[in-house]
């Protein structure tokens with residue numbers, strides 16, 4: 425059969441609340457036109473993030489009951505360690521309360537002022553944690569990624585020629601590690617090919633530079649490799665993931681994405697000396713190395729999630745359902761970052777709303793209207809978030825895992841197409857008030 429279905433049935437449901445347009449107009453005005461300031465109960469479909477918002481499975485809930493809450497040597501930790509090692513092959517597995525905690529520990533140990541850390545595109549917490557050590561975070565996306573409309577596979581690849589040039593100009597001694605983010609969240613959720621990971625491995629190995637993977641969405645990336653990269657069609661997602669990790673020296677991981685957990689993360693390395701330094705820092709700020717700031721039950725939920733996410737039926741459904749939303753809006757005239765990524769659809773609001781100048785935040789305007797029209801929450805990834813450094817004015821619709829059904833996605837498509845029909849009525853916004861940093865969380869706006 426052709427139809428790809430949700431490979432699960434629903435045992436426990438959580439009501440979502442319908443509101444009227446008049447109510448939403450009032451609520452969003454009271455929130456200063458900033459969707460981060462809304463109460464979640466006033467949202468019908470919440471696509472703010474795919475992080476920590478997954479639905480856990482019956483097996484994950486059952487595993488939580490098995491959680492061993494011992495301070496030291498918890499069985500939950502050993503179950504997690506075994507699962508992580510079965511997938512990644514890394515020697516040391518260091519749990520942390522979420523991805524950015526793993527990043528902070530890694531960069532504190534490896535970076536110092538004057539250093540440079542390349543990546544295809546750093547996620548904002550990754551960049552911030554690198555810069556906090558005084559080092560510089562450099563994005564090296566492949567040049568084709570600049571064209572949102574170009575439909576080629578593996579647009580998340582790192583520009584390896586640019587990496588060679590960077591090593592040449594900075595000197596390998598100033599590059600404590602190189603990274604690649606799979607999938608490339610800030611680059612549209614686009615995947616990275618195994619050929620590219622291999623090329624990064626070859627270059628970094630030649631220069632003696634450690635190579636780490638930001639692995640939050642490793643399973644979604646593995647599915648794209650199986651689907652689109654020559655030679656992997658018959659491979660299991662697990663074998664592809666193993667091959668990806670075998671090319672790296674370590675990884676950071678936010679379990680809030682592909683591990684279907686509501687909290688958690690870890691850091692892996694093959695380097696004994698680094699692991700010791702990292703565990704010492706972990707004890708100082710996160711907790712003992714067998715729990716790392718998490719409850720034992722969280723470790724068990726992650727261990728089970730890591731197994732479930734590699735199920736081919738799940739991954740096929742996941743990637744197909746994201747593409748479904750993307751194709752249905754893009755093929756009817758809404759410009760998205762092409763091709764659709766794994767966890768989210770990014771609307772190119774700058775292109776969709778050319779009558780709203782960048783300085784009047786077209787993606788913010790679209791986010792507000794999508795909420796007012798249909799109760800959908802999305803997130804601006806453009807000039808509000810990045811100021812003058814924004815490359816595009818994007819609106820991200822991040823799709824929580826196993827949470828929404830096909831009819832929710834059909835409703836979303838209809839809502840976007842209806843807003844698109846009257847896009848000329850949308851107006852820009854000015855900032856009424858902003859904090860000194862990370863303004864997108866708390867800034868308030870004024871409609872123009």
Ligand code: F0G
Nearest residue numbers: 473475522523524547549609640678680
């Ligand atoms: N790396 C990537 C690629 C991410 O997408 C995120 C989080 C992190 C690291 C940090 O992980 O949140 O567990 O500390 N991304 C979320 C998002 C917040 O909405 O894209 P964390």
